[in-house]
Amino acid sequence: MYHCGPTVYQRPHIGNYRAFLFADLLRRVFELADLDVTQIMNLTDVGHLVDDAEEGDDKLEAQARKEKLDPWQIVEKVSEQFFADMEALGVKPAHAYPRATDHIEEMVAMVEKLIESKHAYRVGDNVYFDVHSFPAYGQLSGNRIEDLEAGARLEVNDEKKHPADFALWKSDEHHLMKWDTVFGPHGFPGWHIECSAMARKFLGDHFDIHTGGEDNVFPHHECEIAQSESVLGGPFVNLWMHTKFLQVDGGKMGKSLGNAYTLDDLEERGFSALDFRFLMMRGSYRNSLNFTWEALKGAAEARRNLNDFRSRLLGEANAEVVVDLNTIAAGSAVAKARAAFRNALADDLNTSESLAALFVLRNSYVHAVLKASEYPAALALLAEADSVFGFFDTMEAGGLSDQDIDQLIKERGEARADKDFARADAIRDELSAANITLEDTPEGVKWFRS
Ligand code: AMP
Ligand code: ZN
Numbered sequence: 124m125y126h127c128g129p130t131v132y133q134r135p136h137i138g139n140y141r142a143f144l145f146a147d148l149l150r151r152v153f154e155l156a157d158l159d160v161t162q163i164m165n166l167t168d169v170g171h172l173v174d175d176a177e178e179g180d181d182k183l184e185a186q187a188r189k190e191k192l193d194p195w196q197i198v199e200k201v202s203e204q205f206f207a208d209m210e211a212l213g214v215k216p217a218h219a220y221p222r223a224t225d226h227i228e229e230m231v232a233m234v235e236k237l238i239e240s241k242h243a244y245r246v247g248d249n250v251y252f253d254v255h256s257f258p259a260y261g262q263l264s265g266n267r268i269e270d271l272e273a274g275a276r277l278e279v280n281d282e283k284k285h286p287a288d289f290a291l292w293k294s295d296e297h298h299l300m301k302w303d304t305v306f307g308p309h310g311f312p313g314w315h316i317e318c319s320a321m322a323r324k325f326l327g328d329h330f331d332i333h334t335g336g337e338d339n340v341f342p343h344h345e346c347e348i349a350q351s352e353s354v355l356g357g358p359f360v361n362l363w364m365h366t367k368f369l370q371v372d373g374g375k376m377g378k379s380l381g382n383a384y385t386l387d388d389l390e391e392r393g394f395s396a397l398d399f400r401f402l403m404m405r406g407s408y409r410n411s412l413n414f415t416w417e418a419l420k421g422a423a424e425a426r427r428n429l430n431d432f433r434s435r436l437l438g439e440a441n442a443e444v445v446v447d448l449n450t451i452a453a454g455s456a457v458a459k460a461r462a463a464f465r466n467a468l469a470d471d472l473n474t475s476e477s478l479a480a481l482f483v484l485r486n487s488y489v490h491a492v493l494k495a496s497e498y499p500a501a502l503a504l505l506a507e508a509d510s511v512f513g514f515f516d517t518m519e520a521g522g523l524s525d526q527d528i529d530q531l532i533k534e535r536g537e538a539r540a541d542k543d544f545a546r547a548d549a550i551r552d553e554l555s556a557a558n559i560t561l562e563d564t565p566e567g568v569k570w571f572r573s
Contacts, residue, residue: 124160124330125164125322125334125360126143126146126162126163126217126333127164127165127167127318127334127339128166128167128220130168130182130183131197131198131205132183133378135205136383136385137376137389138370138376138383140212141366143209144212144404145403145408146334147212148474149332149334155511161218163217163220165221165317165318166198166222167223167314168202169312169317170223170313171183184300193299195300208396211386211395211397213396215513221321227304227312230292230316233320236354237353240353242349243291248308249293249294251283251284251290254288255284259349259352260345260349262348263341263348264341264342264345266345271286271287272286289346291312291313292311314343315343318343319347322351323351328357328359329359330360331360332362332363333363334363336366337368338368339365344365348360367409369403369412373413376414384414397426397516398419401423402414402418402419402422404475405422405425405478407473407474407475425478429515432485432488432505435569436488436498436502438528438570438571439495440501444499446499446503455497457504461480461507463483464508468511474512481504481505484504516572528554528557528570531550531554532570535551538550554570558572
């Protein structure tokens with residue numbers, strides 16, 4: 124799979140992360156199905172213009188001027204923020220994160236091929252793709268070349284043969300990031316050719332899935348198809364998948380609107396990256412999702428409930444029992460929950476229904492319908508679910524592992540038996556400081572994380 128990654132000019136906002144979490148979800152679902160996944164996500168560090176439709180400043184250079192920094196410094200800074208955010212979000216690292224600026228050679232080679240095969244033409248040191256040379260142009264997005272041309276701003280660029288043609292290579296001596304190539308001394312690539320070249324290098328001529336956010340459908344992916352298929356003379360990608368936008372207050376999220384939140388903005392209000400991850404799992408990639416603080420709060424609570432359910436099971440289940448989920452009794456509560464969890468995922472990644480299956484299981488525990496003998500299987504199912512959703516807290520509360528907690532509880536029991544109540548109370552306080560609550564029940568001490 125190839126995923127259009129961030130343009131590293133500003134720390135990605137939570138909308139961008141919706142698209143990247145979708146890519147992570149796909150990978151995890153495929154891995155659950157025992158498929159071998161190779162996952163590539165690029166970093167766009169040059170050539171993405173402020174206006175997707177060909178004109179305007181390079182986003183990186185505009186930002187560099189604003190911050191009075193070198194564009195390469197911006198790339199370093201933002202890439203670091205991006206990787207830290209991805210880790211906080213529990214995203215499995217892709218197999219490679221190629222940068223556009225490391226693949227100029229591959230892009231130039233592809234552009235040269237397009238010129239040779241008359242799909243592209245040079246005007247001075249600029250190179251354009253001739254959309255009329257590719258009959259399927261417009262198929263992905265449902266655009267017609269005639270309509271695009273009728274709506275095009277002709278005055279913007281009269282170099283092109285047709286207004287809908289797009290730039291493969293641009294020349295500008297004032298551009299800060301530029302390369303001396305066969306096309307001239309001051310050139311840089313168009314954004315679309317970057318992804319065509321990097322995808323080909325890492326995944327070969329023909330691969331399975333290419334993703335992006337809905338705004339990538341046109342022009343970015345439409346142009347990728349035109350370039351790649353023209354070079355390859357055959358199919359490029361089997362399946363295109365696009366995440367609908369994360370919106371704010373029912374509208375667009377934008378830096379200029381002041382509502383393009385980062386993970387730090389969420390943290391300031393007391394929400395973790397995993398709360399956000401959980402919120403994203405509640406929606407379907409096919410629908411836009413409206414971000415509200417209320418919804419995030421609901422997601423955080425629901426996540427806490429599932430975490431708490433898991434902690435209680437961990438505290439109560441016999442950890443020695445190893446469960447093979449494939450062999451549990453078909454009619455059991457866990458088997459039913461597992462079938463519902465998996466069937467929902469198989470149904471076009473219906474994550475919200477899949478999550479609902481876990482809550483059904485939790486309810487059966489809360490209402491004491493779930494038998495204690497089923498706890499180990501329930502835990503195994505939660506682990507399987509977490510391999511897809513990845514929202515359970517991995518950091519143990521207060522730095523105490525489950526084993527530490529069990530040990531402390533055992534020591535507390537011994538202290539009480541020895542009538543050393545001061546020691547017993549001290550252990551209870553230590554656990555309480557780590558947000559572990561103890562419940563003395565007739566069956567012994569139960570604990571959970573709060
Ligand atoms: P960019 O950094 O602009 O290149 O965008 C990186 C990825 O985020 C692209 O795949 C975009 O389609 C996607 N994206 C941008 N804004 C949103 C949003 N509000 N919701 C979901 N995906 C988005
Ligand atoms: Zn791309």
